[in-house]
Amino acid sequence: MLDKKLIEDVLYTVVRNGGDFAEVFVENRFSTKMEMKDGKLENVASSKEFGVGIRGFLNTKAVYAYTNDVSPENLIAVAERVGQALGEIKLEELTLNFEKVDVKDRHPVYLYPQDVAKSEKVDVMKRAYYSAKNFSDLISQVIVNFWDYDQKILVANTEGVFVEDRRIRTRLMVQAVAEKDGEMERGFYGPGAGMGFEFFDRIDVEEAGRRAARVAVRMVKAEPAPAGKMPVIISNEFGGVIFHEAVGHALEATSVAKGASVFAGKLGEKVAAECVSAVDDATIPNAWGSTNVDDEGTPTQRTVLIENGILKGYLIDKLGERRMGMKSTGSGRRQNYKFAPTSRMSNTFILRGEYYPEEIIAATEYGLYAKSMGGGSVNPATGEFNFAVNEGYLIEKGKITKPVKGATLIGKGYEIIQKIDMVGNDLERGQGMCGSFSGSVPADVGQPTIRVSEIIVGGRNK
Amino acid sequence: MNFEEFKDKVFSYAKRSGLEAEMSYRREYECSIVLSNGELDQYSDAESRVIALKVLKNGKMGISTTEILDDPEKFVEEARENMELIDSEEENLFHDGKGNYPVMETYFGEFEKLSVKDKMSVAFKIHEYAKEDKRIIMVPRVAFVHFVQEDRITNTLGLDLSYKGDGGYAYAMTLASDVSPRGGLYFDVSTIPEGLNPEVIGKKASKEAIMKIGSKSVKSGKYRVVLRNNVVSDIFSMLSDMISAERAQKNLTPLKNKLGEKVGSDLLNILDLPYFPGSIFNRPFDSEGVPTQEKKVFENGVFKTFLYNLKTAKKENRKSTGNAKGLGIAPINLVIDKGNYNYDELLKVLDKGIVITDVEGMHSGANPISGNFSLGARGYMVDNGEIAGGVEQITISGNILDILKNIEAIGSDIKIFLNCVSPSILIEEIDIAGNEN
Numbered sequence: 001m002l003d004k005k006l007i008e009d010v011l012y013t014v015v016r017n018g019g020d021f022a023e024v025f026v027e028n029r030f031s032t033k034m035e036m037k038d039g040k041l042e043n044v045a046s047s048k049e050f051g052v053g054i055r056g057f058l059n060t061k062a063v064y065a066y067t068n069d070v071s072p073e074n075l076i077a078v079a080e081r082v083g084q085a086l087g088e089i090k091l092e093e094l095t096l097n098f099e100k101v102d103v104k105d106r107h108p109v110y111l112y113p114q115d116v117a118k119s120e121k122v123d124v125m126k127r128a129y130y131s132a133k134n135f136s137d138l139i140s141q142v143i144v145n146f147w148d149y150d151q152k153i154l155v156a157n158t159e160g161v162f163v164e165d166r167r168i169r170t171r172l173m174v175q176a177v178a179e180k181d182g183e184m185e186r187g188f189y190g191p192g193a194g195m196g197f198e199f200f201d202r203i204d205v206e207e208a209g210r211r212a213a214r215v216a217v218r219m220v221k222a223e224p225a226p227a228g229k230m231p232v233i234i235s236n237e238f239g240g241v242i243f244h245e246a247v248g249h250a251l252e253a254t255s256v257a258k259g260a261s262v263f264a265g266k267l268g269e270k271v272a273a274e275c276v277s278a279v280d281d282a283t284i285p286n287a288w289g290s291t292n293v294d295d296e297g298t299p300t301q302r303t304v305l306i307e308n309g310i311l312k313g314y315l316i317d318k319l320g321e322r323r324m325g326m327k328s329t330g331s332g333r334r335q336n337y338k339f340a341p342t343s344r345m346s347n348t349f350i351l352r353g354e355y356y357p358e359e360i361i362a363a364t365e366y367g368l369y370a371k372s373m374g375g376g377s378v379n380p381a382t383g384e385f386n387f388a389v390n391e392g393y394l395i396e397k398g399k400i401t402k403p404v405k406g407a408t409l410i411g412k413g414y415e416i417i418q419k420i421d422m423v424g425n426d427l428e429r430g431q432g433m434c435g436s437f438s439g440s441v442p443a444d445v446g447q448p449t450i451r452v453s454e455i456i457v458g459g460r461n462k
Numbered sequence: 463m464n465f466e467e468f469k470d471k472v473f474s475y476a477k478r479s480g481l482e483a484e485m486s487y488r489r490e491y492e493c494s495i496v497l498s499n500g501e502l503d504q505y506s507d508a509e510s511r512v513i514a515l516k517v518l519k520n521g522k523m524g525i526s527t528t529e530i531l532d533d534p535e536k537f538v539e540e541a542r543e544n545m546e547l548i549d550s551e552e553e554n555l556f557h558d559g560k561g562n563y564p565v566m567e568t569y570f571g572e573f574e575k576l577s578v579k580d581k582m583s584v585a586f587k588i589h590e591y592a593k594e595d596k597r598i599i600m601v602p603r604v605a606f607v608h609f610v611q612e613d614r615i616t617n618t619l620g621l622d623l624s625y626k627g628d629g630g631y632a633y634a635m636t637l638a639s640d641v642s643p644r645g646g647l648y649f650d651v652s653t654i655p656e657g658l659n660p661e662v663i664g665k666k667a668s669k670e671a672i673m674k675i676g677s678k679s680v681k682s683g684k685y686r687v688v689l690r691n692n693v694v695s696d697i698f699s700m701l702s703d704m705i706s707a708e709r710a711q712k713n714l715t716p717l718k719n720k721l722g723e724k725v726g727s728d729l730l731n732i733l734d735l736p737y738f739p740g741s742i743f744n745r746p747f748d749s750e751g752v753p754t755q756e757k758k759v760f761e762n763g764v765f766k767t768f769l770y771n772l773k774t775a776k777k778e779n780r781k782s783t784g785n786a787k788g789l790g791i792a793p794i795n796l797v798i799d800k801g802n803y804n805y806d807e808l809l810k811v812l813d814k815g816i817v818i819t820d821v822e823g824m825h826s827g828a829n830p831i832s833g834n835f836s837l838g839a840r841g842y843m844v845d846n847g848e849i850a851g852g853v854e855q856i857t858i859s860g861n862i863l864d865i866l867k868n869i870e871a872i873g874s875d876i877k878i879f880l881n882c883v884s885p886s887i888l889i890e891e892i893d894i895a896g897n898e899n
Binding site for chain 2: 034037038040041042043044045046047048049050051060061062063064065066067068069070078081082085118119122140141177179183184185186224225227228229255258259260262338340374375376377379381382383384385386387388405406407408410411412456457458459460461
């Protein structure tokens with residue numbers, strides 16, 4: 001992607017001018033986005049991104065620059081600026097011995113985005129459209145989006161890392177809107193994977209459309225959710241966004257290393273209910289949040305975060321390594337070359353427990369059943385999180401009684417994970433985009449059905 | 463190959479292929495300094511460009527974008543292939559450059575005069591002011607950012623426009639000591655460095671956290687509230703989507719069929735302005751090269767107009783309002799008219815209730831299709847018109863259209879929050895969920 005000699009020159013230039021570490025990240029990405037409304041393809045856009053990010057460290061200080069003028073003169077000039085900004089330490093005698101790491105590709109792809117005609121992708125969108133549209137007369141609009149990309153990266157650094165990786169992502173997103181008596185509600189489902197077009201042989205495209213439509217139809221008939229503190233059962237798969245927001249972000253080195261996390265300094269302590277074990281695993285073959293190496297060239301791994309309620313690990317990138325004196329967990333990620341990497345989640349989920357979901361519902365006298373979740377956010381320093389329930393039901397006397405809409409759940413992460421009192425046996429993962437300081441990256445969330453003994457539900461008062 | 467040569471090759475190849483073409487070129491420069499606990503965490507210096515091509519034939523449009531100027535013919539072919547897939551009958555078009563473009567100053571060049579050292583010193587000062595108060599245990603993040611953006615848009619119908627703008631922003635995140643830490647954040651944006659006052663940013667960020675010490679949740683119920691100006695900006699940002707003509711045409715906004723109707727309180731006046739002093743979003747033309755224009759969106763509570771780009775305007779046989787943004791539609795500066803009360807007076811008018819000072823979860827808890835929202839919130843209790851303790855762990859829920867109706871009073875404390883300019887607003891009634899049923 002870039003001449004090896006030039007990369008070497010860039011790295012030398014940084015550390016000759018200042019700094020004790022230099023890194024080059026090269027990215028070449030081709031992506032396609034298509035949008036269909038009312039069953040008609042309205043927008044098709046393809047884009048080619050190509051750029052270089054150059055980073056230098058001096059102890060825990062970092063300087064980052066990027067450019068898409070990849071001429072040798074410009075790259076050397078940028079490298080000089082990075083080095084000069086770091087100043088002080090100059091490493092004249094550095095000898096680079098690149099060990100080109102040929103990482104084993106754990107994520108085989110069969111049909112690369114550019115090898116499949118766009119018209120075939122459009123056919124998939126149409127199938128999703130019609131299954132959603134025909135689900136009910138109440139469906140007034142369906143928007144289908146298709147997104148795929150082929151990202152090639154190269155990372156080299158002054159520790160001798162020289163590695164390339166290729167990431168393929170494919171995602172279908174269906175948004176259905178139902179209208180009844182002038183009220184409109186929406187449903188969303190957006191399955192994706194680290195696969196090529198073969199992804200659509202693995203999933204039921206029609207069911208994806210119906211699933212979005214089903215939520216919209218049920219919610220347009222729903223009453224507002226009740227307001228106040230109550231037990232909440234959160235369904236499996238995308239329900240895992242609760243762990244992602246409430247706990248995951250606060251385990252990232254970016255927050256932990258600075259002490260700006262409620263979980264800083266708590267390794268080995270009991271932070272969650274005993275029934276809670278959770279991992280971050282970027283090695284799952286072809287998962288949405290998986291990669292062979294992270295965006296700093298470190299091989300990815302499965303990291304145990306919490307085991308039977310005990311805090312076991314953090315998510316660590318290279319700067320985190322320096323700040324915390326702990327090894328990188330291969331968690332350095334970035335949206336693209338325009339972002340310096342930081343510690344991020346990949347596929348993060350609560351492990352399987354013992355209860356059937358039906359048992360959990362039957363054991364609940366009154367509460368909210370959050371069947372499908374929207375996104376959320378968190379302040380890792382205070383632990384305060386919020387996330388939206390896209391599809392909710394009231395539970396009365398151990399039974400699901402009626403659909404309720406418009407609930408947001410709020411709380412403090414470190415309190416909520418101590419209040420998880422039942423964990424189901426139906427672990428699944430769901431796909432999302434996670435946003436933070438290093439941009440928006442694909443990430444899986446996941447969990448079995450769980451129950452939280454009490455959480456504030458932001459509904460309406462009677 | 464420079465942009466000029468690349469553009470000429472693209473246009474001539476497009477013409478030979480029977481296509482109209484439009485290219486936009488954007489160059490961005492950004493410099494940012496991030497401190498963590500008073501130490502330099504990251505300095506970055508970055509420049510990038512992106513070129514977008516639209517090709518048009520028989521009303522159908524295809525798009526491709528690139529960051530490298532390598533192969534003009536392949537670039538056109540990619541866009542053409544995309545165009546040929548389109549089966550929507552909606553007619554796309556280009557603008558020919560006619561019309562009156564507002565004249566405005568958008569590039570000041572003041573930020574670029576600062577040396578790296580100057581910028582660092584601003585960031586360090588913000589940090590010092592933020593941590594001055596003993597109750598502040600940590601200042602996890604201070605950022606000082608400035609950027610320059612240059613745009614050019616040109617097409618085969620003769621349009622050729624350029625824009626250059628710059629600005630900057632700075633913020634501080636603080637943590638105050640309490641049973642569990644209290645977070646504070648203060649953010650300012652400006653077209654010139656003088657608009658980012660380290661003392662103001664540092665001290666306000668510190669005060670935001672300190673004021674939350676001892677916060678408690680409240681009993682669920684309906685409350686009279688003041689939405690502080692930043693919260694108004696967050697919640698009213700839902701309107702940006704709701705007033706898009708595309709959403710109206712696609713039946714995706716509760717404001718469809720409400721044109722000319724009184725949907726809000728008499729006090730409600732909202733404008734969309736191409737220029738608002740101090741805003742970094744001021745633009746003489748939109749992303750389709752159409753002149754931007756001033757318009758009243760809500761006047762005395764009456765909904766006056768949707769915002770249009772070329773395609774949605776064509777569909778209704780009218781003119782674009784100059785609100786194209788990327789492939790969508792957006793206001794330029796959505797300005798909510800100020801009222802008569804300053805912030806303290808507004809609290810007096812509230813007398814008893816809650817001031818909402820922060821909301822979280824706009825991207826997930828607010829639904830522009832229904833107008834419903836349910837958001838995590840924080841604020842202060844107000845008793846006898848005075849602040850009487852912090853409020854945490856609550857949500858506010860409602861529908862934006864009810865908010866527009868239930869406006870009881872509007873503050874004079876307008877402030878620029880990205881592309882929304884808003885005052886604080888007193889709302890008669892809102893649903894709050896807390897930890898007591």
